[in-house]
Amino acid sequence: MVLIVADPASLTAAAISAGPGQTIGSPAQNLAILAGSGHDSLATDLARLLGLTELPIVPERFPDGELSVRITESVRGRQAVIVQPTGPPVDEHLVELLALADACRRGAAAKIVAVVPYFGYARGDRRAGIGTPVMASLVAQLMQSAGINHVITFDLHAPQIEGFFQIPVDELNAMPLLLPPVRDGLGSDVVVVSPDLGRLGLAALYADHLGTTAAVVHKRRTSGRESHVLQVAGDVAGRPCLIVDDMIATGGTIAGCVDALLLAGAQPRIAIAATHGLFLAGSAELLGHPAIGPIWVTDTLPQPAGSPPRRSVVSVAPLLAEALDKLR
Secondary structure, eight states: OOOOOOOGGGSOHHHHHOOTTOOSSSOOTTEEEEEOTTOHHHHHHHHHHTTOOBOOEEEEEOTTSOEEEEEOSOOBTSEEEEEOOOOSSHHHHHHHHHHHHHHHHHTTBSEEEEEESSOTTTTOSSOOSTTOOOHHHHHHHHHHHTTOOEEEEESOSSGGGGGGOSSOEEEEOOHHHHHHHHHHHSOTTOEEEESSGGGHHHHHHHHHHHTSOEEEEEEEEOSSSOEEEEEEESOOTTSOEEEEEEEESSSHHHHHHHHHHHHTTOOSOEEEEEEEEOOOTTHHHHTTOTTEEEEEEESSSOOOTTOOTTEEEEOOHHHHHHHHHTTO
């Protein structure tokens, strides 16, 4: 099952306006919130909105680096909700997610829900040739083997990843959360730009909601770190642009798009909206181009120090709280 929110109007007033001390719905007493180390502040916000407190977790590291965890309150008969994006360091956060799920399964939890706002290894959705793995499929198998019964995530890098699971996967769409600040911060003459063909559908949705047109930058990826821009398809001459994508990692794709748009005659007023802001080492420099204006991302991942100064962060906690409230 896929839950995709494609229209800002579908967010309830409670989800949009819930502030400090406010909750969505009545306390979901059958839910037990467990915060992994991948994003404990998001788990805290989520628990507050649901009127709950997080269950204490004691992580343990052995001298050789092995991980163990201990949940100090019972999850027996409850729906255990593990909040753990698998962002950098991806392997550590993935193993911690699996350990927490196994602890909940052995603790007789009625159901284990993994809230994985950012799904690591999503680029590995197919074989790259003989002798290579399909990492997204492997991760899905590991999560299910650990006892996870339900996954809630945001904007998967490749939609076919849902097919790797034999359990329900709710893929939430961050566009309704990003649209309000984007609409307030940009003029009506903006062109929505997809950085590749894979995000053209997303760009078209943004363009439809903003009442404007879309363009696409054709690129050829040469490795996991490098891609080469080929050309811009669409009329961007003399107009400001909004680049939309599912993630910003190194910033290399965005920087290439900016160069291509400027060569095509776009105004040096280029904004960016993306769901997942990884902002890896070196990205702040690449995104410091003078033509780049505001950058909007969500908090599916904790924001690292040294991120671009023009970055604004939108919370996904209200939308996650609504999705979890329906599981009671």
